[in-house]
Amino acid sequence: MAGARLALSGITRTYTRGDVRVPVLHGVDLEIAAGERVSIMGRSGSGKSTLLNIIGCLDAPSGGSYLFGDEDVAGFDDDRLSMLRRTSIGFVFQSFHLLPSLTVVENVGLPMEYAHVSPRERHTRAVELLELVGLGHRHDHRPNELSGGERQRVAIARSLANQPRLLLADEPTGALDSRAQDAILSLFETVHARFGTTMVVVTHDERVAHALGDRVLHMSDGRFAT
Amino acid sequence: MIRWGTEVRRSLGQFRTHPLRTSLALLGMVLGVGSVVGMMSIGEGAQREIVRSIEALGGNVVHIRAKDVPQERLGELVNDSRGLSREDVRALKATLPELGRAAWARFSPVGVSDLPGDTTSVRLVSASPLIFDLHRLDVVQGRALLALDEAAGRRVCVVGADVARAFDGPVLGRRVRIGYAYFEIVGVLGPKPARRDLPLDPGTYNRAVIVPFDTAIETLAPAEPYKEIDVLSIEVDTLERTLWAKRAIGPVLRTLHRGVDDVELVAPEEILQQKRETQSILNIVLISIAAISLVVGGIGVMNIMLANIMERIGEIGLRRAIGASRADIRDQFLVESVIICFSGGVIGVFFGYIVAFLVGLGFGLEVAFAWEATLVAFALSMLVGLAFGLWPALRASSIHPVEALQHE
Ligand SMILES: Nc1ncnc2c1ncn2[C@@H]1O[C@H](COP(=O)(O)OP(=O)(O)O)[C@@H](O)[C@H]1O
Ligand SMILES: [Mg+2]
Numbered sequence: 001m002a003g004a005r006l007a008l009s010g011i012t013r014t015y016t017r018g019d020v021r022v023p024v025l026h027g028v029d030l031e032i033a034a035g036e037r038v039s040i041m042g043r044s045g046s047g048k049s050t051l052l053n054i055i056g057c058l059d060a061p062s063g064g065s066y067l068f069g070d071e072d073v074a075g076f077d078d079d080r081l082s083m084l085r086r087t088s089i090g091f092v093f094q095s096f097h098l099l100p101s102l103t104v105v106e107n108v109g110l111p112m113e114y115a116h117v118s119p120r121e122r123h124t125r126a127v128e129l130l131e132l133v134g135l136g137h138r139h140d141h142r143p144n145e146l147s148g149g150e151r152q153r154v155a156i157a158r159s160l161a162n163q164p165r166l167l168l169a170d171e172p173t174g175a176l177d178s179r180a181q182d183a184i185l186s187l188f189e190t191v192h193a194r195f196g197t198t199m200v201v202v203t204h205d206e207r208v209a210h211a212l213g214d215r216v217l218h219m220s221d222g223r224f225a226t
Numbered sequence: 227m228i229r230w231g232t233e234v235r236r237s238l239g240q241f242r243t244h245p246l247r248t249s250l251a252l253l254g255m256v257l258g259v260g261s262v263v264g265m266m267s268i269g270e271g272a273q274r275e276i277v278r279s280i281e282a283l284g285g286n287v288v289h290i291r292a293k294d295v296p297q298e299r300l301g302e303l304v305n306d307s308r309g310l311s312r313e314d315v316r317a318l319k320a321t322l323p324e325l326g327r328a329a330w331a332r333f334s335p336v337g338v339s340d341l342p343g344d345t346t347s348v349r350l351v352s353a354s355p356l357i358f359d360l361h362r363l364d365v366v367q368g369r370a371l372l373a374l375d376e377a378a379g380r381r382v383c384v385v386g387a388d389v390a391r392a393f394d395g396p397v398l399g400r401r402v403r404i405g406y407a408y409f410e411i412v413g414v415l416g417p418k419p420a421r422r423d424l425p426l427d428p429g430t431y432n433r434a435v436i437v438p439f440d441t442a443i444e445t446l447a448p449a450e451p452y453k454e455i456d457v458l459s460i461e462v463d464t465l466e467r468t469l470w471a472k473r474a475i476g477p478v479l480r481t482l483h484r485g486v487d488d489v490e491l492v493a494p495e496e497i498l499q500q501k502r503e504t505q506s507i508l509n510i511v512l513i514s515i516a517a518i519s520l521v522v523g524g525i526g527v528m529n530i531m532l533a534n535i536m537e538r539i540g541e542i543g544l545r546r547a548i549g550a551s552r553a554d555i556r557d558q559f560l561v562e563s564v565i566i567c568f569s570g571g572v573i574g575v576f577f578g579y580i581v582a583f584l585v586g587l588g589f590g591l592e593v594a595f596a597w598e599a600t601l602v603a604f605a606l607s608m609l610v611g612l613a614f615g616l617w618p619a620l621r622a623s624s625i626h627p628v629e630a631l632q633h634e
Binding site for chain 1: 548626
């Protein structure tokens with residue numbers, strides 16, 4: 001599984017709040033090589049999450065072009081974007097977003113349900129991924145029985161479920177204490193070393209940015225500072 | 227693509243997380259589906275009861291009844307018509323060869339005594355033996371009257387269920403005095419359902435003493451100049467043919483009676499159609515009530531689906547992020563509402579049958595437990611799940627993934 005090469009150019013995103021148009025991204029250009037790790041820093045409200053959501057195909061840009069691998073995804077409809085997220089993109093969020101009613105193993109296997117993986121296969125792969133993130137012994141726990149750091153490791157395992165070519169993380173350590181933070185950072189290292197996934201991480205922590213980025217970009221007011 | 231196992235488990239999980247809310251929605255469906263099943267059972271029961279009561283006097287038989295003629299008009303009538311008589315039977319059979327077997331009966335005022343209990347309402351029925359076949363009289367003890375009884379002028383009789391019940395000890399072989407002669411009881415009839423709303427109430431036979439027609443004329447009362455018999459019943463092939471028979475017989479009798487309108491024809495098919503019509507109006511009312519309660523149940527389900535969705539917006543965002551399409555989200559919530567409705571439906575079917583059973587017991591109605599009602603109830607409950615789950619499901623699926631993820 002190789003990482004995806006990304007090329008964004010002239011990406012804009014304008015929100016409309018009632019009648020007011022609020023431009024958030026003002027023409028972002030960004031090229032990321034396959035397997036490259038990029039960190040994005042910037043003040044709160046500068047548009048980092050907005051950009052990351054567009055990169056992750058959760059949101060469509062208002063203008064500009066976006067090549068994901070060889071595909072121009074800027075014009076994709078909702079179904080094709082969903083398909084791309086399902087097959088090629090893994091997300092890690094600051095607040096984990098684990099489903100409380102499911103066990104750890106079920107949470108990790110969830111993306112595979114949408115990819116039509118059989119239950120048996122799902123379980124096997126989820127167990128493997130849990131071993132990888134060091135939670136092999138916690139299969140049948142519920143998320144609320146885990147610490148924050150453990151929850152984020154489950155979330156990372158889940159993001160890898162469908163062998164994505166692109167791994168995205170929005171403030172992945174934002175909710176963790178510094179010890180848990182270290183564990184997550186080294187886990188990302190392991191994952192990258194193992195899978196060669198392209199990674200984009202949004203953070204406002206300098207240390208995290210440098211640990212997780214071959215390249216650190218600074219965003220301010222909807223643009224990359226040069 | 228729907229993962230039933232997962233969906234069922236998730237939907238049932240709703241009971242654990244929101245027992246009160248889910249039970250209330252379920253209760254709405256139970257009442258809705260229950261009333262559909264209950265109403266259908268009661269309606270179907272009424273339907274069958276009509277058919278049965280029609281068949282209690284022979285379904286494929288037309289009945290010709292002599293009208294009651296006031297004494298003072300009798301004088302002028304007898305010049306033209308001799309009333310209903312065995313002569314009519316011969317004439318009808320000659321004119322309409324399609325007609326089958328015929329039986330006749332006369333209800334005489336002759337007093338019956340030596341009977342225990344209240345004898346005032348006992349009717350003496352002088353009948354040709356075929357009446358047992360044509361009026362579906364079941365003999366539960368002894369035997370029916372036979373052609374031979376009539377031919378030999380035997381003084382034998384068969385008594386109705388109520389008459390027999392008044393006796394202590396064995397009934398067969400007893401003698402009752404009718405007029406000035408003694409008749410031996412040779413048979414006892416089973417009980418007939420009383421239907422006062424029918425032109426010929428089968429319940430009449432419960433309090434009857436039936437004697438052979440010819441014997442009665444010989445020993446009890448000679449034939450009168452006018453109206454030899456009160457009821458003439460003629461068999462045709464099927465229930466439906468009774469309509470035709472009624473139309474064909476009417477004019478023939480009118481001619482035989484020289485234009486005097488002194489008979490009345492009863493075609494079971496016609497009664498059946500009239501009864502069905504009344505019943506179907508009642509059914510529409512019942513079904514409307516059931517439909518309304520089903521809609522109310524559906525609204526309850528819609529309500530909890532909306533509440534569920536509001537609570538699970540974060541989950542929707544996450545599912546979208548890991549690759550669920552809008553259709554996946556829509557289907558997830560649709561399946562959930564169908565499962566809730568279907569569970570309510572399953573309980574509702576039992577509930578409906580129990581209520582119908584109790585109502586039937588309490589009001590003495592016949593209740594039919596038709597398996598069609600069960601199928602209809604299951605199909606309806608799923609349909610309600612789809613119809614009332616669709617809008618919430620579409621709402622859930624149209625939430626923007628980013629907004630859903632930001633929702634707290
Ligand atoms: N759905 C939205 N509607 C309107 N404005 C939004 C919406 N989402 C974000 N914004 C605005 O866009 C700007 C950038 O937000 P965001 O990308 O979340 O910044 P960051 O992640 O860098 O803190 C903020 O000013 C925010 O208020
Ligand atoms: Mg942000």
